[in-house]
Each structure stands twice: as structure tokens, then as C-alpha cells.
Amino acid sequence: MQSFPSSAPGRVVILATGGTIAGTAAQPLDVLGYVAAQVGIEELVAALPGLDEQPLETEQVAQLDSKDMDIEVWRALVLRARHHLARPDVAGIVVTHGTDTLEETAYLLQRVLAPSKPLVLTAAMRPSTSLQADGPQNLIDAVNVARVAGASGVVVVMAGWLHGALDVRKTHTHRLDAFGCGDAGPLGRIDAGRLRRVRDWPHGVALGADVLDVDRWPRVEIVLSHAGASGAIVDALLAQGVDGIVAAGTGNGTLHHALEAALLRAKAEGVAVWRSSRVADGGVLSAADAVLPDSGPLTPVQARVELILQLLQCRSVRA
Structure with a gap:
């Protein structure tokens, strides 16, 4: 059992791409008729208790519904993540994302970057205006996981579970606990502010971001x-x-x-x-x-x- 307070020094950089976590609906009870990617990352972070006391940086890489994720946003995200991971003052990276294509982006980031620091993707199944908004807790958990000392690789944090980037897949269309890892199983669980690791986090040899530097x-x-x-x-x-x-x-x-x-x-x-x-x-x-x-x-x-x-x-x- 590892507690979050024993964390690596340095700041966490949050790279935002939009998604339901940044979505809004006209009514707080509406969890279907919302518009994704409406709230900027600075506003999302400012609304969360405790995060204002942590050394954070935010950057809006994109603002889109992840069903519309494309190659250009992927390339931009990879390059910005590579830039910040190389900084000695950065402990880890968080990427906010939509759930629809999260598993594809996570896989790409792990294969291309295979980072030696934590790179944590998180998302939400409910818009930010919902009475059942799950984004705030997911984002807090993701920031804490990004600070875990000695951790590396790309992971996904959703509904208190940690999933490996090479195994994660969306398994439910609307449940808050909407992700799994198939036969591989989760990497760990977050309970009451404590992280319990079940198995090793992703590792591997990075292909390098230069592999994406092509015209087509x-x-x-x-x-x-x-x-x-x-x-x-x-x-x-x-x-x-x-x-x-x-x-x-x-x-x-x-x-x-x-x-x-x-x-x-x-x-x-x-x-x-x-x-x-x-x-x-x-x-x-x-x-x-x-x-x-x-x-x-x-x-x-x-x-x-x-x-x-x-x-x-x-x-x-x-x-």
C-alpha cells in the first residue's frame, strides 16, 4: 500500500484536450444531452479543492469531443508531452481526454514515448455541470498518481482504478466505472486517498516522437x-x-x-x-x-x- 503524500518532488503539467470532463449541459440532471469540450482546463482546476496548493501548470492542447480525435491533435499532444517530460522540474504529466478514443490515445502515447515519468490520462462519464460529475475526483486522483515517486509509463485513472495503456479499453457506454483491462486486469486501485498497486506499470522501448514527423x-x-x-x-x-x-x-x-x-x-x-x-x-x-x-x-x-x-x-x- 502506497500513500499519495510520499510523492516525487516537482510540478505536474496538465495537458487538456477537451472531452466530457470539460462538457456542460443546460440542466444538472442531464447526463446525455450535454456538449463536450466547453470548459477550459484553468477553470476546471480552479474549481477543485487542494489543487491550487500544488505546483501545477496547465496547457490547452486541444478542445474537442474525443470522438473527433485526429492525427494532428495526436501529434501535437505527443510533442507537448515529450517537451514537458524532458523538464527536470516536472514530476509527471496528466492528460484530460474524452472517453470515446481514450484507449487509442493512451496506446499511442505509451508506444511512442514509453516515458520514464508517470503520464496519466483521465476523463469523465458525466459533464462538469452534472450533479454526478465524476471528473473532479478523477482529475484529483490523476494529479496525485502523476506524483508517485518511481512510477513510469502511461496509465489511465478512472473511477478509482488504474489501467495500463497497453491493455485499457472502454467496456461500458454510460456507467461511471466504464473502463477495464480485459484479461490483464487493472494496475491498481485508489481507496480513501491511498494507492494500492496490483502489478507493474507499463514499460517498454519508446519509438520516439520523430516517427510521427511525416507529411502523410x-x-x-x-x-x-x-x-x-x-x-x-x-x-x-x-x-x-x-x-x-x-x-x-x-x-x-x-x-x-x-x-x-x-x-x-x-x-x-x-x-x-x-x-x-x-x-x-x-x-x-x-x-x-x-x-x-x-x-x-x-x-x-x-x-x-x-x-x-x-x-x-x-x-x-x-x-
């Missing part, structure tokens, strides 16, 4: 296998010059025969094709006779980010 990122799309699926979507993507396709298959990454045939045509034409599973938990177990490679434990959206990064690396090597 590879276009990687996700297609879904389902009853009656055809190869029409794949053929349309081929005609548009897609660079990669992640197929969200049934069960253990299995594919409708018509869709699989189209994906094999795409592979023959030089498109990178991976199989994943549309099932919420459990990754794809590799089979010796598989005709298409799989993404292992990665969800379809994580696999898409990973495939983009691998294609970017290939471009860097060729250059």
Missing part, C-alpha cells in the same frame, strides 16, 4: 466481420489506396469467407492486413495454418494504432 500518416481502416459480410468494403478501400486494414473478426479472429477472400486480395496488392477480434475480452490466439497475421491481445482500435506505427517505422527505415 498511413491510412489504416477497420472492417467488421459479421453474418452476410462481403468484400465490397475492402474493394472500395483498395480503390482509394488504403495502406492497412484491421479486420475485427468473430470469435478468435475468424472471418466470413467472402471478407477473407477480399482481404487476401488486398494483401496480394501490398496492403498490410491484420486480424483482430470484435469480442470484448480475450485476444486472438495464433494458429499455424492462419492465412492472415493476427494482432494477438490487441483490440481492433489498438491494433489499428499499432499497425499505423509499424507502417510509419517502415517508411522511416526506407527513407
Whole structure:
């Protein structure tokens, strides 16, 4: 059991990107009819007890609903996080984000930066004006986690749980406790101001932010296998010059025969094709006779980010 007060010296930098945590609704009981990304990070922080006594910096990197997250915001966020992580006076980073694409951003940040300091993403399922607003506690917890001495890597703090960036996924559409880690399980739990770690935090070798410094990122799309699926979507993507396709298959990454045939045509034409599973938990177990490679434990959206990064690396090597 580790208490938050035994924390690393230095300041925490909060990088804000919008999301429900910064959303507002006309009525305090309305948790659905709100508009995301309306409140600036300075205003959010000023309303929280105790944070004004801590050495903090805030920066508004973007202000958007995370369903609209795009490559340009990703690049800006990576570069600002890299800048602040390199500062000796910074203990850790907090990123406020929307929940819809949080798992994709977390995965990207871990793979590209693999920071030696804590980089903590947090969000909310209720807007800031709600009587059930969960953002304030999540943000306080995230700032405290960002100060944990000796911690490193990208983690997600939501509803008192710590999730690893490589495992986290949204598991519920509206519950406050809306995130999980599949088979991997959470990294820890925050209870009554104390942090209990269950397993090690993310680590790995950083790809480096320079991998993102290209004029055009590879276009990687996700297609879904389902009853009656055809190869029409794949053929349309081929005609548009897609660079990669992640197929969200049934069960253990299995594919409708018509869709699989189209994906094999795409592979023959030089498109990178991976199989994943549309099932919420459990990754794809590799089979010796598989005709298409799989993404292992990665969800379809994580696999898409990973495939983009691998294609970017290939471009860097060729250059």
C-alpha cells in the first residue's frame, strides 16, 4: 500500500484536450444531452479543492469531443508531452481526454514515448455541470498518481482504478466505472486517498516522437466481420489506396469467407492486413495454418494504432 503524500518532488503539467470532463449541459440532471469540450482546463482546476496548493501548470492542447480525435491533435499532444517530460522540474504529466478514443490515445502515447515519468490520462462519464460529475475526483486522483515517486509509463485513472495503456479499453457506454483491462486486469486501485498497486506499470522501448514527423500518416481502416459480410468494403478501400486494414473478426479472429477472400486480395496488392477480434475480452490466439497475421491481445482500435506505427517505422527505415 502506497500513500499519495510520499510523492516525487516537482510540478505536474496538465495537458487538456477537451472531452466530457470539460462538457456542460443546460440542466444538472442531464447526463446525455450535454456538449463536450466547453470548459477550459484553468477553470476546471480552479474549481477543485487542494489543487491550487500544488505546483501545477496547465496547457490547452486541444478542445474537442474525443470522438473527433485526429492525427494532428495526436501529434501535437505527443510533442507537448515529450517537451514537458524532458523538464527536470516536472514530476509527471496528466492528460484530460474524452472517453470515446481514450484507449487509442493512451496506446499511442505509451508506444511512442514509453516515458520514464508517470503520464496519466483521465476523463469523465458525466459533464462538469452534472450533479454526478465524476471528473473532479478523477482529475484529483490523476494529479496525485502523476506524483508517485518511481512510477513510469502511461496509465489511465478512472473511477478509482488504474489501467495500463497497453491493455485499457472502454467496456461500458454510460456507467461511471466504464473502463477495464480485459484479461490483464487493472494496475491498481485508489481507496480513501491511498494507492494500492496490483502489478507493474507499463514499460517498454519508446519509438520516439520523430516517427510521427511525416507529411502523410498511413491510412489504416477497420472492417467488421459479421453474418452476410462481403468484400465490397475492402474493394472500395483498395480503390482509394488504403495502406492497412484491421479486420475485427468473430470469435478468435475468424472471418466470413467472402471478407477473407477480399482481404487476401488486398494483401496480394501490398496492403498490410491484420486480424483482430470484435469480442470484448480475450485476444486472438495464433494458429499455424492462419492465412492472415493476427494482432494477438490487441483490440481492433489498438491494433489499428499499432499497425499505423509499424507502417510509419517502415517508411522511416526506407527513407
